[in-house]
Amino acid sequence: MxxxxxxxxxxxxxxxxxxxxxxxxxLFISQSAVSQNIKNLEKELETELFIRSTKKVQLTEAGKILFEHIEPAFNLIENGEKSIREINALERGEIHIGANDTISKDYLLPYLKKYHHLYPEIQIxxxxxxxxxxxxLLQxxxxxxIISNLPNPKITDQMEYQEIFSFNDLFIAGSEFKELREKEIKLKEIKYYPLLMLEAKTTTRKFLEAALTKLGIEIEAAVELGSVDLLIEMTKIGLGIALIPEYxxxxxxxxxxxxxxxxKLPARKLAVVKNKKIPLSRAAEKFLDLLPENRE
Known part of the structure; x- marks a missing residue:
């Protein structure tokens, strides 16, 4: 059946x-329609579900058994509808963002703070x-x-991106290299100093190597590190010169x-990257509304 x-x-x-x-x-239907629907169901189940009288309506034993089985299902449906309404009203839900440590800490934090203030019930x-x-992770x-550095050669045709921020990368040094403070050197001279660099798999490292290769400059890392924060700390104690995003x-x-x-090295961008064919949740769309578009 x-x-x-x-x-x-x-x-x-x-x-x-x-x-x-x-x-x-x-149910916004006529009483006769209700009666007909009940008769049809009783016919399909081959049993009476209600005892009808002029004063009241009662469930039969079969009706009680059926009600016990379907009541939890209707409660689940009602709870599901309530959850959808809450999600659409941004009273519940979650947003899951991928980003590297540097972008998360030095760029995203103020936007995450504002988002949490506006939508405190959304889990970030x-x-x-x-x-x-x-x-x-996006694939x-x-x-x-995700919030990604550009250029990012791993972005596929199945994805779309929106630029949100432009920035330059800076070579930085500490007091151990004070003779460079007031000088302007040729980019090719940077290879004569110990370079503190991010690991080879990072977008920033690939960007630097590609930019220098175009100028015929080959470099080697004196120290490889896993985060920009470590680059900065190692630069402070005089281990070498590091390249970091200016922000x-x-x-x-x-x-x-x-x-x-x-x-000068080419400017770079930060971009929001998402899958083309997968619609964002309302919570994620509201987060994107807070981000600027290609702010120079």
Whole structure:
């Protein structure tokens, strides 16, 4: 027997109210339509479900058994509808973002703070990986969206991105290299100093090597590290010169300075990347609304 949800919906409402007229009013149908639906269901089940009298309506034993089975299902449906309404009203839900440590700490924090203030019931999850690895998380649908450095060669045709921020990368040094403080050197001279660099798999490292290769400059890392924060700390103690995104550091507050070069590295971008064919949740869309578009 094929399940007729409409018949069971009518049965459920009559069983709750023990009244054909009240059920009709709540279902926005006529009382005669309610009676006909109940008759049809009783015919399909080959049993009476209600004892009808002029004074009241009662469930038969078969009706009680059926009600016991379908009541939990209707409660689940009602709870599901309530959950959807809450999600659409941003009263519950979650957003899952992928980004590297530097972007999370030095760029995203103020936007996350504002988002939490506006939508305190939305759970925020941040997965910290390299920009390249974040692409893999997006492909596996483990995150709603990612914030990535550009260029990122792992972005595929199945993804779309929106630029949100432009920045330059700076070579920085500490007092161990004070002779460079007031100088402007040729970019090719940077290879004569110990370079503190991010690991080879990172987008920033690949960007630097590609930019220098175009100028015929080959470099080697004196020290490889896993985060920009470590690059900065190692630079402070004089281990070498590091390249970092300008938004990560306020040089005025640190015992560091920019090593100026005659040739400038190309500017880079931060971008929101998402899957083309997977619609974002309302919670994720509201987060995107807070981010600027290609702010220079």
């Amino acid at each position: 094929a399940l007729n949800f409409e018949l069971y919906k009518v049965f459920y409402q009559v069983a709750v109210d023990l009244s054909f007229s009240k059920a009709a009013a709540k 999850q941040i997965t910290n990986r390299t920009s390249s690895t974040c692409i893999e 596996q649908n483990k995150v709603d969206l 990560c550091l306020d040089l005025k507050k640190e015992e560091l300075f920019e090593v100026k070069t005659k040739e």
